[in-house]
Amino acid sequence: MKLDKFYxxxxxxxxxxxxxxxxGIVILLIGLWLIRILRSRLRDRMNKKxxxxxxxxFILSLTITSLYVMLIILVMNIIGFQLTIFTAVIGAFGVAxxxxxxxxxQNFAGGVLILxxxxxxxxxxxxxxxxxxxxxxxxxxxxxLITADNKTVIIPNGKLFNExxxxxxxxxxxxxxxxxxxxxAANIDQVTKIIxxxxxxxxxxxxxxxxxxxxxxxxxxxxxxxxxxxxxxxxFLTVKLTLHEKIIKNLVTAGVKLPGT
Numbered sequence: 001m002k003l004d005k006f007y008x009x010x011x012x013x014x015x016x017x018x019x020x021x022x023x024g025i026v027i028l029l030i031g032l033w034l035i036r037i038l039r040s041r042l043r044d045r046m047n048k049k050x051x052x053x054x055x056x057x058f059i060l061s062l063t064i065t066s067l068y069v070m071l072i073i074l075v076m077n078i079i080g081f082q083l084t085i086f087t088a089v090i091g092a093f094g095v096a097x098x099x100x101x102x103x104x105x106q107n108f109a110g111g112v113l114i115l116x117x118x119x120x121x122x123x124x125x126x127x128x129x130x131x132x133x134x135x136x137x138x139x140x141x142x143x144x145l146i147t148a149d150n151k152t153v154i155i156p157n158g159k160l161f162n163e164x165x166x167x168x169x170x171x172x173x174x175x176x177x178x179x180x181x182x183x184x185a186a187n188i189d190q191v192t193k194i195i196x197x198x199x200x201x202x203x204x205x206x207x208x209x210x211x212x213x214x215x216x217x218x219x220x221x222x223x224x225x226x227x228x229x230x231x232x233x234x235x236f237l238t239v240k241l242t243l244h245e246k247i248i249k250n251l252v253t254a255g256v257k258l259p260g261t
Contacts, residue, residue: 020078020080024075024076025075028071028075031075032071035071038063038067039060039064042060043060106158107140107142107158108158109157109158109161110159110161110162111138111140111143111157112140114138114157115138115140120135122137122138123135124167124170125169126166126169127166128155128160128164128165128166129163131147131153132145132147132148132168133146133147133148133153139157141157148237168233168236172233173206174232175228175229175230176227176228176230176231176243177226177227178226178227178240178243179227180224180225180227181219181221181224181225182222182225182257182258183222183223184223190254191256192214194247194251194254194256195213195227196213197250198243198246198250199213199243202242202243203239203242204231204235205229205230206230206231209229210228210230211229212226213227213228214226222259
């Protein structure tokens with residue numbers, strides 16, 4: 001009698017749960033097949049769109065993992081598992097992880113935005129967070145610069161993206177501005193010619209650009225000349241040092257009186 005009741009319960013369970021399990025398994029297999037196809041197409045799509053190689057693995061992993069989680073939850077619902085406790089545990093874990101990793105998540109979000117919006121790229125010369133250097137690496141959480149004096153600077157992407165970024169390289173050329181102050185006794189035409197001669201004889205000055213030399217200000221203790229020359233970003237410091245040296249030497253050779261002499 002007891003055995004008959006047991007068989008009846010097993011039979012009822014199979015009738016009630018069996019079809020759900022079979023449907024769940026079928027949906028699971030179909031879902032896994034669709035996710036595999038989507039993974040391949042998503043990878044090809046990102047390659048065609050030329051999405052940054054550092055960002056592609058993350059996007060692919062996040063998308064596929066999310067689909068797997070949704071598929072598992074769907075199958076469990078079809079079979080009849082109660083997900084209330086499971087959902088609460090996942091929610092509590094998410095809140096705790098978010099609080100613990102708030103700074104890391106900010107850096108992560110900044111890295112994703114940098115890779116997508118591209119305010120700068122590898123080999124660009126940028127100024128940010130009080131640092132100036134060449135970008136050598138853009139990672140999800142941080143960006144690496146090499147400064148002119150060969151220091152490695154690692155800047156968290158959260159801070160980097162939320163502050164002003166000056167991209168020196170993007171426009172392809174950069175204007176070098178500096179001033180020269182001389183006494184009123186100086187011959188303006190002579191000084192102007194000396195400066196122009198120095199500019200024309202200096203390598204890496206862009207000749208067809210709008211380079212300028214002129215009087216910028218008349219001050220109590222002298223005349224202030226302003227010099228504007230265009231250079232390639234990589235030559236900025238070299239041209240600046242060379243021009244300063246040439247102009248001072250040529251002024252001294254020509255007998256132009258310098259301030260304090």
